[in-house]
Amino acid sequence: xxxxxxxxxxxxxxxxxxxxxxxxxxxxxxxxxxxxxxxxxxxxxxxxxxxxxxxxxxxxxxxxxxxxxxxxxxxxxxxxxxxxxxxxxxxxxxxxxxxxxxxxxxxxxxxxxxxxxxxxxxxxxxxxxxxxxxxxxxxxxxxxxxxxxxxxxxxxxxxxxxxxxxxxxxxxxxxxxxxxxxxxxxxxxxxxxxxxxxxxxxxxxxxxxxxxxxxxxxxxxxxxxxxxxxxxxxxxxxxxxxxxxxxxxxxxxxxxxxxxxxxxxxxxxxxxxxxxxxxxxxxxxxxxxxxxxxxxxxxxxxxxxxxxxxxxxxxxx
Numbered sequence: 001x002x003x004x005x006x007x008x009x010x011x012x013x014x015x016x017x018x019x020x021x022x023x024x025x026x027x028x029x030x031x032x033x034x035x036x037x038x039x040x041x042x043x044x045x046x047x048x049x050x051x052x053x054x055x056x057x058x059x060x061x062x063x064x065x066x067x068x069x070x071x072x073x074x075x076x077x078x079x080x081x082x083x084x085x086x087x088x089x090x091x092x093x094x095x096x097x098x099x100x101x102x103x104x105x106x107x108x109x110x111x112x113x114x115x116x117x118x119x120x121x122x123x124x125x126x127x128x129x130x131x132x133x134x135x136x137x138x139x140x141x142x143x144x145x146x147x148x149x150x151x152x153x154x155x156x157x158x159x160x161x162x163x164x165x166x167x168x169x170x171x172x173x174x175x176x177x178x179x180x181x182x183x184x185x186x187x188x189x190x191x192x193x194x195x196x197x198x199x200x201x202x203x204x205x206x207x208x209x210x211x212x213x214x215x216x217x218x219x220x221x222x223x224x225x226x227x228x229x230x231x232x233x234x235x236x237x238x239x240x241x242x243x244x245x246x247x248x249x250x251x252x253x254x255x256x257x258x259x260x261x262x263x264x265x266x267x268x269x270x271x272x273x274x275x276x277x278x279x280x281x282x283x284x285x286x287x288x289x290x291x292x293x294x295x296x297x298x299x300x301x302x303x304x305x306x307x308x309x310x311x312x313x314x315x316x317x
Contacts, residue, residue, distance in 0.1 A: 007146075008172040011204070012110045014146035015168050016041025018153035019078060023049045026157050030070055032056060033080045034063045039170075040080040040110040060085050064093035071103040076157055082116075083109030083125035083167060087132060095135060098163050102137045106156045107165045113203070113254035114283070114300065115171035115293040124288030130259020132165040133232050139164040139185065140232040142253075142261075144206035145175045148229055151183035160185055169254075171293050173204035177227070186230045188238035194222030197311060198242035201252040202228050202261050208297075209252050211304030212311070219312050231261055239268040243276040250279045250311070254302060257282040279314070281307060 022029050023045055030052045037043040037055060046053040056063045060081055067079040079086070086109045087094070098105045109128055116124045132140045141156075141164060143149040149168065156164055176191060191206070192213055201209040206227045213223035224246060226238060242249050249269065251262040262280030269278055283300050297303055301310065 007175050009146040009175070010170050010172055011143050011146060011149045012039075012041050012168040012170055014149040015108060015153055015166070016044040018150040019045040020048050021150075022154060022157045023052065026076065028074065029076045029078065029157055030054065031078045031080065032063060032067055032070075034058060034060050034085065036081055036110070039082070040108065042078075042080050060090040061093050064090045065097055067105045068093075068097040068101075068103055071098075071105045072101070076104060076106070078106045078108060080108045080110065082123060083112035083128045084123055087125065087128040087165070091131065099135045099137045102162050104161050105163050107163065108168055109165060110168045111170045112167045113169060114288050114296040114302070115169055115204070115254065116288075117293045117296065118290050120290035121287040126256045126283050126288055127259065128167065129231055129253075129255050129261070130263070133259060133264065137162050138232065139230070140167070141165065141230055142167040142202040143229055144203060144227045145173055145177055147175050147177040147179065147181050148183060148227075151181055152229075155183045155185070167203065169204055171204055173207050176207050176210060186233040186235055188235040189227045189229070190224065191227055192223065192225040194224045194246070196222045196246060196315065197248045197250060198224040198226060198246045199250050199252060199307075200226045200228045200239075200242065200261065200265060202231060203254055205252045205254055205302065208302065208304050208307065212307035215304060215308035216311060219315075221311065221315050228261055228265075231264055234264045234268065236268050239265055240272060240274075243269060243272060243274040246276065248277050248279065248314070250281060252302070252307065253282040254297070255282050257284055281310075
C-alpha cells in the first residue's frame with residue numbers, strides 16, 4: 001500500500017521539487033518568498049523560472065499584500081516563509097486581504113513544529129494550525145510525506161480554489177503513502193486497520209503512528225492508523241467511522257493539543273455524542289525550546305515508543 005519506507009525526505013524539499021512541476025504546467029503560477037528561499041526550497045523554482053519568482057525580503061506583511069494583489073489579477077501565487085512567521089506575524093493582512101475576499105493564495109509554512117529544532121521557541125510553530133483553522137475560507141493541509149506533499153502542491157494550483165495553508169517540515173520522514181496517491185481535499189486515508197484503537201495523525205507523525213502500531217501489535221493491541229492530512233475541512237465521516245469501530249481514538253500531532261487536529265476531532269466527537277473516548281497527544285500548552293529534533297519529540301512523548309507505551313498502560317498490557 002505505501003511508498004518506499006527506506007526513502008527519507010523532508011516535506012519542504014518535496015514541495016520545492018513539486019513547485020517546479022507546477023511552474024512547468026501552469027504559466028500563471030508565481031512564487032513569492034521572504035528571504036528564506038534556501039530554507040523553504042523555493043530556490044528550486046527561482047532557478048528554473050526567475051521571471052516568476054519574487055523575493056520580498058524580511059517583510060512578511062508586504063509578502064501577504066503582494067500575494068493578495070497578484071491573486072486579484074488572476075495569477076496563482078505560492079507564498080512562502082517559516083510557518084511561524086507566515087501565520088502569526090502577518091495575521092491581519094492574511095485575514096483581511098486574503099481570506100475575507102476568498103482569494104486563491106497558497107501559503108506554504110516551512111520548518112513547522114518542534115522539529116525546527118535548535119532555533120527554539122521563537123521559530124517553532126506550535127500554534128499555526130489553530131490560527132489557520134479559525135480563519136473563514138481557509139483550508140489547512142498537513143502532508144504526511146514527500147508523496148503527499150507533491151500531490152497537494154500540484155492539486156492546489158487549479159483543482160482547489162480559495163486560500164490554503166500547507167504545513168511543511170524540515171524533518172526527514174519516510175514515504176508512507178501509495179506511490180500513485182492522488183490528493184482529495186477533506187479526505188482522510190487509512191493506512192492500517194485494527195479493532196482496539198484508532199490513531200489519527202498528521203504530518204510526519206503519521207510515520208510515527210505507524211511505528212507505534214507495529215509496537216502495539218507485539219502486545220496484541222490492534223491499531224488503525226489514519227492519515228488526517230486535511231485538518232480543515234476535516235473528514236467528519238472518518239472520525240465517525242473511527243468512533244464506531246474502536247473504543248478509543250487517539251490524535252497525534254507535532255502541534256499544541258489546543259486548536260489543532262486534536263481539537264478538530266474532539267469537536268466532531270462531542271457533537272456526535274458517541275461513547276468512544278478521545279486521547280490527544282501533542283504539546284500541552286507550552287512553548288517549544290532549543291534542542292535537537294529527536295530530543296524534543298522524545299521530551300513531548302511524540303515517538304513511536306512513547307506512544308506505544310502510553311497505550312500499553314491504557315490497555316493494561
